[in-house]
Amino acid sequence: MTHSWSAAHKTAVLERMLLIRRFEEGLVRLFEQHAFMAHYHLYIGQEATGVAVVEALSAADRIATTHRCHGHVLARGADPGRALAEILGRSTGYCGGRGGTMHLSVPELGFIATSGIVGGCIGLANGAAFALKQAAGDAVVAAFFGDGSLEEGVSYESMNFAALLSLPVVYVCENNSKGALGSVGGGFPTSVSAVKDLTDIPRCFGIPVETVDGRDVEQVFAAASRAVAHARQRKGPVFLHAVTERWAGSQPLWPELATGETDLAMAWDASRISGPHAAWYGQHDPVLLYARQLLAAGVLRQDELAAMDRSVADRIAAAGQFALDSPLPPAGALLDHVFA
Ligand SMILES: Cc1ncc(C[n+]2csc(CCOP(=O)(O)OP(=O)(O)O)c2C)c(N)n1
Protein backbone atom coordinates (compact mmCIF):
# COMPACT_ATOMS: atom_id res chain seq x y z
CA MET A 1 0.00 0.00 0.00
CA THR A 2 1.34 3.43 -0.84
CA HIS A 3 0.30 6.74 0.57
CA SER A 4 0.59 10.25 -0.69
CA TRP A 5 0.79 12.91 1.95
CA SER A 6 0.41 16.42 0.58
CA ALA A 7 3.21 18.94 1.21
CA ALA A 8 1.04 20.59 3.88
CA HIS A 9 0.47 17.24 5.56
CA LYS A 10 4.17 16.36 5.58
CA THR A 11 4.86 19.76 7.12
CA ALA A 12 2.23 19.15 9.81
CA VAL A 13 3.73 15.73 10.57
CA LEU A 14 7.20 17.23 10.98
CA GLU A 15 5.77 19.99 13.19
CA ARG A 16 4.17 17.41 15.46
CA MET A 17 7.45 15.51 15.77
CA LEU A 18 9.21 18.77 16.57
CA LEU A 19 6.56 19.66 19.15
CA ILE A 20 7.23 16.37 20.95
CA ARG A 21 10.99 17.03 20.82
CA ARG A 22 10.71 20.55 22.23
CA PHE A 23 8.18 19.39 24.85
CA GLU A 24 10.62 16.77 26.12
CA GLU A 25 13.58 19.17 26.09
CA GLY A 26 11.47 21.70 28.01
CA LEU A 27 10.52 19.01 30.49
CA VAL A 28 14.16 18.33 31.35
CA ARG A 29 14.56 22.03 32.11
CA LEU A 30 11.47 21.97 34.34
CA PHE A 31 12.89 18.97 36.16
CA GLU A 32 16.20 20.77 36.62
CA GLN A 33 14.24 23.68 38.16
CA HIS A 34 12.61 21.18 40.58
CA ALA A 35 9.17 21.93 39.09
CA PHE A 36 8.31 18.27 39.61
CA MET A 37 9.80 15.30 41.38
CA ALA A 38 9.27 11.96 39.73
CA HIS A 39 11.13 9.41 37.78
CA TYR A 40 10.30 10.13 34.16
CA HIS A 41 11.09 8.94 30.65
CA LEU A 42 11.55 10.89 27.43
CA TYR A 43 10.30 10.01 23.96
CA ILE A 44 13.27 11.62 22.21
CA GLY A 45 14.44 9.45 19.30
CA GLN A 46 11.08 7.71 18.85
CA GLU A 47 8.98 10.63 17.59
CA ALA A 48 8.61 9.18 14.09
CA THR A 49 7.04 5.98 15.41
CA GLY A 50 4.43 7.57 17.66
CA VAL A 51 3.42 10.25 15.17
CA ALA A 52 3.19 7.81 12.25
CA VAL A 53 1.16 5.18 14.10
CA VAL A 54 -1.26 7.77 15.46
CA GLU A 55 -1.57 9.20 11.92
CA ALA A 56 -2.72 5.77 10.76
CA LEU A 57 -5.50 5.63 13.37
CA SER A 58 -9.01 7.09 13.25
CA ALA A 59 -10.71 9.15 15.93
CA ALA A 60 -12.77 6.17 17.15
CA ASP A 61 -9.71 3.94 17.63
CA ARG A 62 -8.27 3.41 21.10
CA ILE A 63 -4.72 3.60 22.39
CA ALA A 64 -2.95 2.05 25.35
CA THR A 65 0.57 3.05 26.29
CA THR A 66 3.43 2.86 28.77
CA HIS A 67 5.80 4.80 31.02
CA ARG A 68 7.30 6.40 27.86
CA CYS A 69 3.97 7.93 26.88
CA HIS A 70 4.40 11.69 26.38
CA GLY A 71 4.98 11.39 22.64
CA HIS A 72 1.87 9.30 22.12
CA VAL A 73 -0.52 11.73 23.79
CA LEU A 74 1.02 14.70 21.98
CA ALA A 75 0.92 12.82 18.67
CA ARG A 76 -2.81 12.34 19.24
CA GLY A 77 -3.26 16.11 19.59
CA ALA A 78 -3.18 16.57 23.37
CA ASP A 79 -2.68 20.12 24.57
CA PRO A 80 0.97 20.50 25.66
CA GLY A 81 -0.05 22.80 28.52
CA ARG A 82 -2.46 20.30 30.07
CA ALA A 83 0.03 17.47 29.46
CA LEU A 84 2.81 19.40 31.21
CA ALA A 85 0.41 20.36 34.01
CA GLU A 86 -0.33 16.66 34.52
CA ILE A 87 3.36 15.82 34.71
CA LEU A 88 3.81 18.63 37.24
CA GLY A 89 0.92 17.23 39.31
CA ARG A 90 -1.29 20.30 38.77
CA SER A 91 -5.08 20.31 38.99
CA THR A 92 -5.37 21.51 35.36
CA GLY A 93 -3.60 18.38 34.11
CA TYR A 94 -5.45 15.79 32.06
CA CYS A 95 -5.91 13.54 35.09
CA GLY A 96 -6.20 16.36 37.62
CA GLY A 97 -2.56 15.90 38.52
CA ARG A 98 -3.06 12.37 39.80
CA GLY A 99 -1.51 10.46 36.91
CA GLY A 100 1.76 12.30 36.49
CA THR A 101 4.31 11.42 33.87
CA MET A 102 3.86 7.65 33.92
CA HIS A 103 0.06 7.60 33.87
CA LEU A 104 -0.56 10.59 31.64
CA SER A 105 -3.77 9.54 29.96
CA VAL A 106 -6.33 11.42 27.87
CA PRO A 107 -9.59 9.43 27.67
CA GLU A 108 -11.28 11.98 25.38
CA LEU A 109 -8.57 11.27 22.79
CA GLY A 110 -9.17 7.53 22.96
CA PHE A 111 -6.51 6.60 25.53
CA ILE A 112 -7.88 3.74 27.56
CA ALA A 113 -4.89 3.77 29.88
CA THR A 114 -1.26 4.61 30.32
CA SER A 115 0.41 2.12 32.60
CA GLY A 116 3.80 2.31 34.26
CA ILE A 117 3.60 -1.45 34.74
CA VAL A 118 5.81 -2.83 31.99
CA GLY A 119 3.59 -4.98 29.74
CA GLY A 120 0.45 -3.87 31.57
CA CYS A 121 -0.96 -1.93 28.65
CA ILE A 122 -0.89 -5.04 26.44
CA GLY A 123 -3.48 -6.78 28.59
CA LEU A 124 -5.53 -3.59 28.82
CA ALA A 125 -5.41 -3.18 25.04
CA ASN A 126 -6.64 -6.76 24.63
CA GLY A 127 -9.62 -6.02 26.85
CA ALA A 128 -10.51 -2.94 24.83
CA ALA A 129 -10.08 -4.88 21.59
CA PHE A 130 -12.43 -7.56 22.90
CA ALA A 131 -15.03 -4.89 23.72
CA LEU A 132 -14.63 -3.28 20.28
CA LYS A 133 -15.08 -6.62 18.58
CA GLN A 134 -18.29 -7.24 20.53
CA ALA A 135 -19.49 -3.75 19.59
CA ALA A 136 -19.38 -4.81 15.93
CA GLY A 137 -17.95 -1.55 14.57
CA ASP A 138 -14.58 -1.37 12.89
CA ALA A 139 -12.53 0.45 15.53
CA VAL A 140 -9.15 -0.98 16.52
CA VAL A 141 -6.74 -0.61 19.44
CA ALA A 142 -3.08 0.33 19.17
CA ALA A 143 -0.94 -0.86 22.06
CA PHE A 144 2.41 0.91 22.35
CA PHE A 145 5.02 -0.89 24.42
CA GLY A 146 8.76 -1.28 24.69
CA ASP A 147 10.83 -4.31 23.79
CA GLY A 148 11.20 -4.98 27.53
CA SER A 149 7.48 -5.79 27.69
CA LEU A 150 8.21 -9.07 25.95
CA GLU A 151 9.81 -10.28 29.16
CA GLU A 152 6.43 -10.09 30.88
CA GLY A 153 4.07 -13.07 31.04
CA VAL A 154 1.06 -10.91 30.28
CA SER A 155 2.35 -10.18 26.76
CA TYR A 156 2.46 -13.90 25.86
CA GLU A 157 -0.99 -14.60 27.26
CA SER A 158 -2.40 -11.53 25.55
CA MET A 159 -0.98 -12.38 22.13
CA ASN A 160 -2.22 -15.94 22.43
CA PHE A 161 -5.70 -14.76 23.41
CA ALA A 162 -5.82 -12.08 20.69
CA ALA A 163 -4.76 -14.61 18.05
CA LEU A 164 -7.34 -17.16 19.20
CA LEU A 165 -10.17 -14.62 19.26
CA SER A 166 -8.93 -12.62 16.26
CA LEU A 167 -8.98 -9.38 18.27
CA PRO A 168 -8.56 -6.05 16.45
CA VAL A 169 -5.34 -4.99 18.12
CA VAL A 170 -2.16 -3.56 16.62
CA TYR A 171 0.78 -4.32 18.88
CA VAL A 172 3.36 -1.59 18.41
CA CYS A 173 6.65 -2.75 19.87
CA GLU A 174 9.01 0.21 20.10
CA ASN A 175 12.37 -1.50 20.21
CA ASN A 176 14.81 1.15 21.42
CA SER A 177 17.47 -1.28 22.57
CA LYS A 178 19.75 -0.78 19.57
CA GLY A 179 22.89 0.83 20.91
CA ALA A 180 21.65 0.60 24.50
CA LEU A 181 24.21 0.04 27.23
CA GLY A 182 21.88 -2.15 29.29
CA SER A 183 22.30 -2.60 33.01
CA VAL A 184 25.60 -4.42 32.54
CA GLY A 185 27.03 -1.31 30.86
CA GLY A 186 25.71 0.95 33.59
CA GLY A 187 22.69 2.12 31.61
CA PHE A 188 18.97 1.87 32.19
CA PRO A 189 17.93 -1.79 32.07
CA THR A 190 16.38 -2.43 28.71
CA SER A 191 15.30 -5.69 27.19
CA VAL A 192 16.90 -8.87 28.50
CA SER A 193 15.57 -11.83 26.54
CA ALA A 194 16.73 -15.30 25.56
CA VAL A 195 14.92 -14.75 22.27
CA LYS A 196 17.34 -13.52 19.57
CA ASP A 197 14.68 -12.06 17.30
CA LEU A 198 11.74 -10.62 19.27
CA THR A 199 9.44 -10.99 16.28
CA ASP A 200 9.65 -14.78 16.68
CA ILE A 201 7.35 -14.33 19.69
CA PRO A 202 4.27 -12.98 17.85
CA ARG A 203 5.08 -15.28 14.90
CA CYS A 204 4.74 -18.34 17.10
CA PHE A 205 1.11 -17.32 17.70
CA GLY A 206 0.56 -16.88 13.96
CA ILE A 207 0.40 -13.09 14.31
CA PRO A 208 1.65 -11.27 11.19
CA VAL A 209 4.76 -9.18 11.83
CA GLU A 210 6.31 -6.21 10.10
CA THR A 211 9.65 -4.72 11.16
CA VAL A 212 10.23 -1.07 10.28
CA ASP A 213 12.89 1.55 10.68
CA GLY A 214 11.44 3.55 13.57
CA ARG A 215 13.40 6.63 12.49
CA ASP A 216 11.52 6.92 9.21
CA VAL A 217 8.09 8.46 9.71
CA GLU A 218 6.77 7.71 6.21
CA GLN A 219 7.96 4.10 6.36
CA VAL A 220 6.33 3.59 9.75
CA PHE A 221 3.13 5.21 8.49
CA ALA A 222 2.93 2.89 5.48
CA ALA A 223 3.41 -0.20 7.66
CA ALA A 224 1.07 1.09 10.38
CA SER A 225 -1.62 1.75 7.77
CA ARG A 226 -1.33 -1.87 6.57
CA ALA A 227 -1.51 -3.13 10.15
CA VAL A 228 -4.50 -0.96 11.06
CA ALA A 229 -6.34 -2.01 7.88
CA HIS A 230 -5.74 -5.68 8.76
CA ALA A 231 -7.18 -5.23 12.26
CA ARG A 232 -10.01 -3.04 10.99
CA GLN A 233 -11.05 -5.74 8.52
CA ARG A 234 -11.29 -8.05 11.53
CA LYS A 235 -8.47 -10.28 10.30
CA GLY A 236 -6.92 -10.39 13.77
CA PRO A 237 -3.98 -8.88 15.61
CA VAL A 238 -0.81 -7.55 13.98
CA PHE A 239 2.66 -6.89 15.40
CA LEU A 240 4.56 -3.83 14.26
CA HIS A 241 8.20 -3.86 15.32
CA ALA A 242 9.70 -0.36 15.11
CA VAL A 243 13.42 -0.29 15.73
CA THR A 244 15.25 2.85 16.85
CA GLU A 245 18.70 3.67 18.15
CA ARG A 246 18.53 4.43 21.86
CA TRP A 247 19.00 8.17 22.40
CA ALA A 248 22.03 8.91 24.59
CA GLY A 249 19.89 10.87 27.08
CA SER A 250 17.85 7.73 27.79
CA GLN A 251 20.91 5.62 28.60
CA PRO A 252 21.13 6.57 32.28
CA LEU A 253 18.45 5.79 34.85
CA TRP A 254 17.48 9.47 35.04
CA PRO A 255 17.07 11.20 31.69
CA GLU A 256 19.50 13.92 30.72
CA LEU A 257 19.86 16.23 27.72
CA ALA A 258 22.97 14.40 26.56
CA THR A 259 22.74 15.86 23.06
CA GLY A 260 21.64 19.31 24.25
CA GLU A 261 18.67 21.15 22.78
CA THR A 262 18.25 20.06 19.18
CA ASP A 263 19.91 22.47 16.76
CA LEU A 264 17.53 22.28 13.82
CA ALA A 265 20.09 23.99 11.59
CA MET A 266 21.90 20.64 11.53
CA ALA A 267 19.21 19.67 9.03
CA TRP A 268 20.74 21.96 6.40
CA ASP A 269 24.22 22.69 7.69
CA ALA A 270 26.27 19.52 8.10
CA SER A 271 29.26 21.56 9.34
CA ARG A 272 27.39 21.94 12.65
CA ILE A 273 27.57 18.18 13.20
CA SER A 274 30.56 16.98 15.19
CA GLY A 275 31.54 15.52 18.52
CA PRO A 276 30.54 12.35 20.34
CA HIS A 277 26.91 12.48 19.15
CA ALA A 278 27.65 13.08 15.46
CA ALA A 279 26.18 9.71 14.45
CA TRP A 280 22.97 10.52 16.32
CA TYR A 281 22.57 13.93 14.67
CA GLY A 282 23.51 12.63 11.26
CA GLN A 283 21.82 9.25 11.07
CA HIS A 284 19.48 8.46 13.94
CA ASP A 285 17.58 11.59 14.96
CA PRO A 286 14.13 11.13 13.37
CA VAL A 287 13.31 14.84 13.53
CA LEU A 288 16.49 15.91 11.72
CA LEU A 289 16.11 13.05 9.22
CA TYR A 290 12.60 14.12 8.22
CA ALA A 291 13.52 17.81 8.18
CA ARG A 292 16.38 16.98 5.78
CA GLN A 293 14.07 14.90 3.63
CA LEU A 294 11.51 17.71 3.34
CA LEU A 295 14.20 20.29 2.59
CA ALA A 296 15.69 18.09 -0.12
CA ALA A 297 12.27 17.51 -1.68
CA GLY A 298 11.55 21.23 -1.70
CA VAL A 299 8.57 20.79 0.61
CA LEU A 300 10.05 23.32 3.05
CA ARG A 301 12.70 26.04 2.91
CA GLN A 302 15.23 26.71 5.66
CA ASP A 303 13.50 29.91 6.70
CA GLU A 304 10.15 28.11 6.92
CA LEU A 305 11.69 25.40 9.06
CA ALA A 306 13.25 28.00 11.35
CA ALA A 307 9.90 29.79 11.64
CA MET A 308 8.18 26.49 12.47
CA ASP A 309 10.73 25.90 15.21
CA ARG A 310 10.15 29.37 16.69
CA SER A 311 6.40 28.86 16.76
CA VAL A 312 6.79 25.43 18.38
CA ALA A 313 9.18 26.94 20.96
CA ASP A 314 6.60 29.65 21.74
CA ARG A 315 3.89 27.03 22.22
CA ILE A 316 6.08 25.03 24.57
CA ALA A 317 7.09 28.11 26.54
CA ALA A 318 3.42 29.06 26.95
CA ALA A 319 2.58 25.47 27.93
CA GLY A 320 5.30 25.50 30.59
CA GLN A 321 4.03 28.77 31.98
CA PHE A 322 0.46 27.46 32.05
CA ALA A 323 1.61 24.40 33.99
CA LEU A 324 3.70 26.41 36.44
CA ASP A 325 0.88 28.91 37.03
CA SER A 326 -1.64 26.13 37.65
CA PRO A 327 -2.52 25.22 41.24
CA LEU A 328 -1.80 21.89 42.85
CA PRO A 329 -4.98 19.94 43.71
CA PRO A 330 -6.41 21.13 47.05
CA ALA A 331 -5.45 19.02 50.06
CA GLY A 332 -9.16 18.40 50.75
CA ALA A 333 -9.44 16.55 47.42
CA LEU A 334 -6.84 13.98 48.45
CA LEU A 335 -9.32 11.14 48.88
CA ASP A 336 -11.45 11.94 45.83
CA HIS A 337 -11.60 8.99 43.40
CA VAL A 338 -10.17 6.59 46.01
CA PHE A 339 -12.15 3.37 45.80
CA ALA A 340 -11.80 2.19 49.38
C1 LIG B 1 6.25 -5.07 35.75
C2 LIG B 1 7.40 -4.11 35.84
N1 LIG B 1 8.65 -4.57 36.05
C3 LIG B 1 9.69 -3.72 36.13
C4 LIG B 1 9.48 -2.35 36.00
C5 LIG B 1 10.68 -1.41 36.08
N2 LIG B 1 10.95 -0.87 34.72
C6 LIG B 1 10.56 0.34 34.36
S1 LIG B 1 10.97 0.69 32.76
C7 LIG B 1 11.73 -0.81 32.57
C8 LIG B 1 12.37 -1.19 31.26
C9 LIG B 1 11.37 -1.21 30.20
O1 LIG B 1 11.97 -1.45 28.96
P1 LIG B 1 11.11 -1.26 27.68
O2 LIG B 1 9.77 -1.86 27.85
O3 LIG B 1 11.93 -1.74 26.53
O4 LIG B 1 10.86 0.31 27.60
P2 LIG B 1 11.94 1.48 27.36
O5 LIG B 1 12.10 2.13 28.71
O6 LIG B 1 13.19 0.88 26.83
O7 LIG B 1 11.27 2.39 26.40
C10 LIG B 1 11.64 -1.56 33.73
C11 LIG B 1 12.18 -2.91 33.87
C12 LIG B 1 8.16 -1.90 35.80
N3 LIG B 1 7.87 -0.61 35.66
N4 LIG B 1 7.14 -2.80 35.70
Ligand SMILES: [Mg+2]
Ligand atom coordinates in the same frame (compact mmCIF):
# COMPACT_ATOMS: atom_id res chain seq x y z
MG1 LIG C 1 13.21 -0.63 25.35
